[in-house]
Amino acid sequence: MDQKKKPLYIRVSPKDNVAITVDEVKKGVEIMEGVVTSQDIPRAHKIALEDIPKDGEIIRYGVVLGYAIDPIAKGDWINENMLRLPTPPGLDHLTFATNIRTDLPDPPPYTFEGFKNEGTYAGTRNLLGIITTVQCVAGVLNVAVERIRRELLPKYPNVDGVVPVNHAYGCGVAINAPEAKVPIRAIANLCKHPNFGGELMIVGLGCEKLTPDRITDRLSEENVLILQDYKGFEEMVPAIMRMAEKKLERLNRRKREVLPLSDLIIGMQCGGSDAFSGITANPAAGYAADMLVKAGATVLFSEVTEVRDGIEFLAHRAVNDQVGCALAREMRWYDNYLEAGGADRSANPTPGNKKGGLSNIVEKAMGSIAKSGTSPIVEVLSPGERPTRHGLIYAATPASDIVCGPMQLASGITLQVFMTGRGTPYGLAAAPVVKVSSSTNLKEMWPDLIDINAGTIATGDATIEEVGTELYKFILDVASGRKQSFAERWKLYNDLCIFNPAPIT
Numbered sequence: 001m002d003q004k005k006k007p008l009y010i011r012v013s014p015k016d017n018v019a020i021t022v023d024e025v026k027k028g029v030e031i032m033e034g035v036v037t038s039q040d041i042p043r044a045h046k047i048a049l050e051d052i053p054k055d056g057e058i059i060r061y062g063v064v065l066g067y068a069i070d071p072i073a074k075g076d077w078i079n080e081n082m083l084r085l086p087t088p089p090g091l092d093h094l095t096f097a098t099n100i101r102t103d104l105p106d107p108p109p110y111t112f113e114g115f116k117n118e119g120t121y122a123g124t125r126n127l128l129g130i131i132t133t134v135q136c137v138a139g140v141l142n143v144a145v146e147r148i149r150r151e152l153l154p155k156y157p158n159v160d161g162v163v164p165v166n167h168a169y170g171c172g173v174a175i176n177a178p179e180a181k182v183p184i185r186a187i188a189n190l191c192k193h194p195n196f197g198g199e200l201m202i203v204g205l206g207c208e209k210l211t212p213d214r215i216t217d218r219l220s221e222e223n224v225l226i227l228q229d230y231k232g233f234e235e236m237v238p239a240i241m242r243m244a245e246k247k248l249e250r251l252n253r254r255k256r257e258v259l260p261l262s263d264l265i266i267g268m269q270c271g272g273s274d275a276f277s278g279i280t281a282n283p284a285a286g287y288a289a290d291m292l293v294k295a296g297a298t299v300l301f302s303e304v305t306e307v308r309d310g311i312e313f314l315a316h317r318a319v320n321d322q323v324g325c326a327l328a329r330e331m332r333w334y335d336n337y338l339e340a341g342g343a344d345r346s347a348n349p350t351p352g353n354k355k356g357g358l359s360n361i362v363e364k365a366m367g368s369i370a371k372s373g374t375s376p377i378v379e380v381l382s383p384g385e386r387p388t389r390h391g392l393i394y395a396a397t398p399a400s401d402i403v404c405g406p407m408q409l410a411s412g413i414t415l416q417v418f419m420t421g422r423g424t425p426y427g428l429a430a431a432p433v434v435k436v437s438s439s440t441n442l443k444e445m446w447p448d449l450i451d452i453n454a455g456t457i458a459t460g461d462a463t464i465e466e467v468g469t470e471l472y473k474f475i476l477d478v479a480s481g482r483k484q485s486f487a488e489r490w491k492l493y494n495d496l497c498i499f500n501p502a503p504i505t
């Protein structure tokens with residue numbers, strides 16, 4: 001029988017002087033001609049393919065990841081303690097629109113089944129969203145939501161669920177500080193989320209700083225309920241339920257219909273990345289993103305500190321100077337934000353990233369930007385803004401999984417694709433989250449949490465195009481309600497951590 005020999009290593013660019021091990025490699029193995037391992041090398045870690053002198057460049061993805069602190073010999077393991085971080089690329093002399101690709105891959109179907117909304121993107125789920133203006137009301141609201149689920153929802157079978165939009169913002173905050181516009185805008189835009197079907201329900205306390213008029217102009221007794229107006233807890237819960245039932249009656253009349261993909265908006269995120277993420281899960285997601293864009297959909301990608309070191313590549317894909325300058329503006333804002341906190345982008349990689357073979361933020365960023373595919377970037381959003389264009393959009397958010405998720409929700413995503421190397425059970429109540437693993441090991445460890453395994457790309461069992469097409473189809477199945485992701489099936493819903501760069505008082 002012809003047994004296909006599995007590769008021992010992966011080298012991305014011919015310029016690279018390092019490769020990534022596909023599995024743990026023992027000392028004394030010749031992984032390629034003339035390169036013998038000088039020690040045991042863990043799975044997904046870097047091995048030097050040539051002698052690198054002190055201060056010499058360490059190159060992966062054709063990009064300088066860093067400089068050798070001490071001489072490194074051919075065959076050595078290169079870990080995160082052996083590189084010095086390069087200075088970040090400058091933002092003042094970027095060139096825009098020099099790499100505008102039009103030959104994107106052809107997607108198979110061009111439609112999905114969603115809940116149409118007038119004037120905005122369609123919903124992928126039909127949900128009653130209940131927005132809060134302050135964390136103080138969350139306890140009461142959660143009690144009411146439990147009763148709504150038990151006592152009311154069974155009467156309205158076309159409604160998929162009830163989502164309390166609880167968050168930490170709203171009071172004890174410097175509401176007039178310049179950057180308070182970020183959380184306020186995010187919560188205001190969550191009121192308009194496509195999966196909430198145009199129904200508005202706000203629960204406030206009555207003495208908070210985030211007054212309802214700051215997040216909506218649809219102020220009425222039908223939409224806004226203030227707890228301090230009610231006599232005791234026992235009056236509050238029935239009042240919330242009465243308002244909810246009116247909304248459920250209307251939501252229940254909504255039906256899925258076949259829609260063009262221009263009605264679909266999804267987000268891309270990665271978390272718990274490892275050295276495989278950038279060669280398996282993220283490029284497969286990028287291929288799916290290219291197909292979605294070609295089919296007319298809108299795809300958001302984010303995570304400023306994880307694209308900062310790849311900014312030159314993204315600048316070339318900005319459709320025009322205006323979009324390019326907006327990209328540089330968001331990078332600069334974040335550089336200053338980090339500097340004001342006494343940090344820089346090197347604060348990003350986690351111990352788990354490093355254990356997974358990612359030495360520093362440059363290496364992480366090169367893998368991270370692969371999930372944006374190759375399409376032109378048509379718009380740039382500040383955190384929590386809503387898009388005005390269709391296509392690939394850069395939506396600036398922190399890279400933190402639990403902050404990026406809610407901020408992309410505020411921008412309107414109705415589904416998120418999440419690539420992971422180390423594994424995370426993260427999920428969102430307001431939109432399904434689809435998990436893609438960077439390795440087969442993770443899929444085997446978590447068969448009931450990972451939806452798509454991209455690890456077959458590293459072992460040579462599948463191509464980026466094959467996994468990307470599988471993911472594209474799965475995205476449309478989940479968006480259309482034909483399938484559920486595991487995070488949705490198990491109801492793994494994280495808290496909504498809204499990005500607040502302004503002071504807390």
Ligand code: CA
Pocket residue numbers: 269270271303399400401404
């Ligand atoms: Ca993330």
